[in-house]
Amino acid sequence: MITNLLHPGIILIIFGLLIPHIKHKQLIPIFPIISFIILISLDEGSHFIINYNYFELVIISIDKLSKLFSYIFLLILFCTSIFSLNQENRTEIASAFIYVGSAISVVLSGDLITLFIFWEIMAIASTIVIWSGSKDAYYPGIRYLAVHLLGGSILLIGIIGYASSTGSVAFDLMNPENIFSYFILVGFLINAGAPPFSSWIPDSYPSASWSGTVFLSAFTTKTAVYVLIRGYAGYEFLIYIGVFMIFYGIIFAILENDMRRILSYSIVNQVGFMIVAIGIGTEIAINGASAHAFTHIIYKALLLMSAGSVFYITGKTKCTDLGGLYKTMPLTMICGIIGALSISAFPLTSGFISKSLTVQAAVYEDLKILWLLLTMASAGVFLHAGIKFPWFVFFQKDAKLKASDPPNNMKLAMIILSFLCIFIGVFPGLLYSILPFEVKYLPYTADHVSSQLQLLMFSGLAFFILLKFLKRTLTITLDFDWFWRKFGQLVINEFNIQLLIRFKNIIKSIQGVISQTFESLHKHNGPSGVLGRSWPTGHMAFWTTILLASFLLFYLFA
Structure with a gap:
């Protein structure tokens, strides 16, 4: 019972409130470790319940799925805490911890009310992370907050309606016959970056600081993926939404010039793969969505750390201003390439063993067109994130920028994530063992490896053939x-x-009323007014007698 009272998410929120008062910032990465120790002490099936009126609020509900997402959230918080030790803005770091603590609290919640409370805290805290970037981040932060408040309002309507119609706020697989479950679904999809709100990700994330973007990349969309897995697995129309997100992200990432916006569009693309898997809804598909979320958080954080290091050192983010950094930032380049290979599902990387599950789920369900679309999309991912990002940032022309690899703490964070990208890819059984369902699929077969290598080879060849058309110019990409x-x-x-x-x-009306009032007062009290005239002595004596008589009668008979 004591361990149930120690909440891994809430304790991070408390730590976040304390961060501005901590003198030694080197202590900050210890906080995720403390939260992790609390998490592993909670056994599967553990619950902490509070009775509120007629509802049971399940503050903690532990199973394999919630533990999986909590593990990866804490892992990335730990690495990003190391990466951001040079960040002087304590408000950003404090808000980031509150943000991550709220995300973990959403994942561990077993009811819709608790989920909603931490969902909204997450939105507010992440907005502050964006605003901490620079003065230019104010309006993107406002748009970000507006979108999430809209999503939160729709979510609240759905929760109230669902609770009223069912008498329960328990959060599990939602009833498709209840109209309010679709309000809740829309609230979740907005956070996932689903159309027509996909553009909030590339609009807001690149506006944050070099460290803030890394924090933002991991939690909002993946928390949405978690709740979609929990509540809407097998809703087939999600497949169409996911396919749209996949190709939307690819097209706009290819057109984009800013490296952090390229990677932000890539988030939409990768979340699309997860939503497709959720729509398929089989055990291997749910494993695919969960594994892909896990590995995506790692390699996307690595890519954004690489981009953030370039931004931190050079102050530039546009591909047209960058190039030739492989000479001066070799470690950053190597880590960036490892992240790029992983997102492209290159064999022996984490992306290969996770994305394969989703593609195989489509094969098992005989969804041939979907399989073809996912295969085409894999080639597109290699184009924009696997080759375009490292090529234009680290190679192509020499921009003659004075640069060097970032400070040691930033290098350490990138090295840890690079190691994980390869380690998970080489030993997939470690990740497969913590997925929600038993995994019987073998990713490393001769056919699968050879076909994936051929796909990536031809995609890379196409990039260099079309290179002159893919070179970026100083243009603005118009999006939704x-x-x-x-x-x-x-x-x-x-x-x-x-x-x-x-x-x-209204002011004119008030002025008119005031003017009329003064005119009336002047009319009656002015020199020519009734109350302003000089009265004869007899009249004054008469009215004085009447007034005194009135007081006397009131005193005698009251």
Whole structure:
């Protein structure tokens, strides 16, 4: 019972509140370790329940799925804490810990009310992480917050309706016949970056600092993946949403010039693979979504650490301003390439053994068109993240930038994640053993390895053949966020104009009332007014007598 009271997520939130007051920032990476020790002390099947009115609030609910996501969240928090030791903005680090603690609390919650509370804390804390980047991050942060408040409002409507209609707030596989379960689904999908809100990820994440973007990449979308696995596995229409996200991310990443926006679009693309697997809904597909979320968090953090190191050292993020850094930032380049190979599902990397599960799930269900689309998408991923990112940042032309590898703590974080990308790829059984269901699939067969190598080889060949068309220029990539920014600004401006007009009319009305009041007072109290005239002595004596008589009668008979 004592261990149940120690909540791995809530303790991180408490640590986050204490971080601004900690003198030695080298102590900060210890906090995720403490939370991890608490987590492993909780046995599967552990629950901590609070009765609130007619509802049971399950603050902690432990099973293989919740432990899997909690493990990877804490692992990345630990590595990112090391990476960000040079970050002077304590507000960002404190907010990041509250953000991650809330994400873990969502994963461990067993009811919709607890989930919603930490869901909203997560949105607010992550907004502060974005705002901590620079002054230019204010408006992207506002748009980010607006999207998540919209999603939170829809989620709240769904939870209230679902609880009212079912009498329960337990969170498990949702009833597809209950209309309110779809409100909850929409709230979850907005956080996952599903259309038409996919653009909030590349709009907001690159606005954060060199360290803040790494924090942001791992938790919001993957928490959404977790709740979708938990509540909506097997909802087939999710396959179509996932396929859209896959190709949307590929197309815009190929067009993009900013390296951090390229990797942000790649997040949408990779989450699309996970949502496809959730839509398939079989055991191997759920294992695929879970494993892909696990490995994606690692290699995407590694890629963004590589990009963040370049930004930290050079102050530049656009591919047109970069190049030739392999000479001066060799370790950063190697780590970036390992992350790029992993996201491309290169054999002997973590991406290969996780993405294979989703593709194989489509084969087992005889979804031939889906299998073809996923195979094509794998080639597209290699184009934009596997080759484009390292080529334009570290190779191509020499931008003649004065640079060097980042400080030792940043290098250490990248080395740890690089090791994990390869270690998990070489020993897949370690990851497979902690997945929700038993894994009987063998990723390393001759046919699978050879076909994947051929796919990547031809994709790489296509990149260099089309290189002159893929070279970036100083252009702006128009995305769906253009609609929200421009249309939203138009609505706000029109609202402000109408509000100003109404405010002026109200002021005029108030001024008119005040003017009439003063005129009336002046009329009656001014020199020519009734109350301002000089009265004869007889009249004054008469009214004085009446007043005194009234007081006397009131005193005698009251």
